[in-house]
């Protein structure tokens with residue numbers, strides 16, 4: 097078994113324990129994903145049929161990489177493994193079984209835009225207040241219900257839910273949910289949450305189907321288990337119920353999707369569900385230098401709710417973590433671009449050795465601008481997907497309609513695009529007639545003369561066109577059919593005639609989609625190559641999945657959320673500012689703040705050798721310049737791991753220096769507010785912290801300029817302490833302080849929320 101050589105004893109034991117339930121909860125970079133990969137390879141090498149293996153990963157990219165590695169060890173067998181995200185795997189399963197729960201096998205997957213559009217129409221019909229019932233709120237509410245397996249009937253019958261809704265003045269939510277579910281059903285469409293919700297329904301209601309897949313998936317493995325929600329948990333539990341050969345790996349410290357219903361409880365449940373569980377501990381981090389691992393550990397130690405773990409690295413100590421200060425978001429972009437260029441040329445690195453991670457998508461703008469200015473090639477991951485662009489969605493809507501003419505959202509999208517004289521009034525009449533006669537809009541159109549007054553001739557022509565597309569897709573290859581539809585729908589011509597730069601871009605995007613379909617229809621490694629197969633899960637594809645040129649040498653830009661599981665030699669985490677990271681929304685509860693801290697932990701642990709953190713002291717938000725305060729997370733890092741780079745000087749107009757700004761903050765009760773700040777909104781930063789440690793009366797604004805060894809001080813989080821040493825010179829003075837509650841800690845006075853209680857004893 098020389099293929100298992102690259103594993104340490106504990107990892108190897110976990111790989112060899114193929115029977116029975118296995119759980120590995122271990123820190124970042126400890127080889128959890130590697131264990132899953134090798135485990136699959138080992139199963140196949142030991143004679144397990146690759147058709148009997150199911151692996152659930154967090155991204156399609158992760159699945160692809162895993163498959164490549166397994167392919168390397170086991171050869172083409174790897175092709176047969178069911179491997180992918182929960183959504184893509186169960187979409188595939190539902191394609192086969194959908195008719196058992198009343199859906200056509202060619203059901204459409206509604207993406208978020210489609211779902212919102214359906215809801216918007218419903219809210220308008222019901223004439224509801226769009227503030228009280230904002231589309232996002234309603235969609236989140238329905239999504240949460242589905243992820244907890246609460247269908248609309250149960251939603252309406254559940255007294256607690258009803259009481260909550262009525263007390264917030266939103267008593268119609270149950271009715272909206274019902275209408276939404278029925279509209280999707282009528283359109284033969286499932287939304288993202290349905291893919292899991294309906295899978296559960298299928299497995300619950302149809303014992304034979306459940307049995308079939310229990311027999312098929314004799315071995316199950318789940319990566320990033322900490323981020324599964326209840327619906328996912330239950331699917332896994334059901335499928336594994338007979339053989340119980342289930343292996344889950346995860347890290348509670350990296351649970352960052354609670355806002356989407358991920359439930360840390362699933363880890364605890366696992367122990368209850370399988371009392372004879374084998375638990376393996378992995379402690380060695382193979383990814384990062386000691387400094388990086390130590391910083392990550394010191395940050396996460398601030399969270400109360402966590403399973404204790406010992407994570408260590410035997411790699412070199414490594415560079416200190418660099419902190420860069422900029423005076424604006426644009427300047428931050430420039431500093432990052434400069435640092436990357438410098439590192440690349442002085443260490444002979446490639447662009448793809450660098451990643452820039454941010455808390456929110458909006459931050460990519462200033463980074464992109466700086467990278468472009470310097471001619472640095474980059475790629476944004478997980479951003480607006482290629483498949484989400486308008487022109488791509490338009491053409492795909494024609495494909496969707498061709499395979500599922502009942503798909504109402506696709507119909508609305510293209511019935512009058514390109515313009516063919518079917519106005520909004522006609523569309524409204526069609527929808528009303530469909531509702532009245534309890535048929536689908538397309539069925540109305542097929543017999544337009546019977547159902548719709550003053551039917552324009554173009555309506556009949558539209559129906560005939562879609563029907564002709566149906567014939568074409570039956571007889572021609574995916575590419576020929578797609579090209580035919582692009583041409584005969586008039587879409588290609590419409591884009592071609594738009595000679596603006598954007599128009600040209602859109603035309604090229606369509607060409608690119610067609611090229612992609614061409615490649616697909618010429619693939620040797622798959623049997624079925626029709627347009628319908630290509631189309632099946634387009635709504636689930638992300639930007640990364642389209643990437644032909646995945647080895648291109650580019651800097652990676654992404655949100656921290658999408659960086660999970662990945663690693664890069666050098667990482668920049670940008671925007672370490674209060675109200676941005678931690679985000680303003682997280683400041684209302686301890687659990688939300690702890691989730692932000694886990695997010696920071698995830699970001700730090702992506703770095704292999706070099707980690708740079710930056711923040712700006714002012715930033716444009718919604719068009720106004722606001723002042724920013726450095727993130728509390730900086731204060732939580734032991735200063736002995738930090739190296740400050742404050743060489744950037746403010747541009748003449750960029751406002752006050754960091755020090756002036758800092759001293760202008762005054763403390764009022766448990767909130768900070770900035771006096772005379774014309775642009776900065778009041779910033780509530782410490783309400784949660786105040787709970788952790790209530791500062792004594794008479795707490796003065798930080799006056800650490802006069803700090804001396806031997807003084808008694810009070811830190812906002814760590815409580816009372818005594819100054820042991822002071823090192824360095826302004827502005828980088830480091831203080832070693834002995835705190836009564838937590839012991840010795842080294843802090844940078846720059847970031848420390850500290851005040852002097854009494855003079856030298």
Ligand SMILES: Nc1ncnc2c1ncn2[C@@H]1O[C@H](COP(=O)(O)OP(=O)(O)OP(=O)(O)O)[C@@H](O)[C@H]1O
Nearest residue numbers: 102103104123124125126127128129130382383661
């Ligand atoms: N025994 C080992 N020997 C050498 N390298 C290893 C070993 N175990 C893991 N690695 C390497 O360490 C890195 C981290 O491994 P992996 O991605 O599997 O960790 P993980 O626990 O899944 O991390 P995360 O929590 O971030 O998902 C990878 O580059 C992997 O190849």
Ligand SMILES: [Mg+2]
Nearest residue numbers: 128129130661
């Ligand atoms: Mg992993």
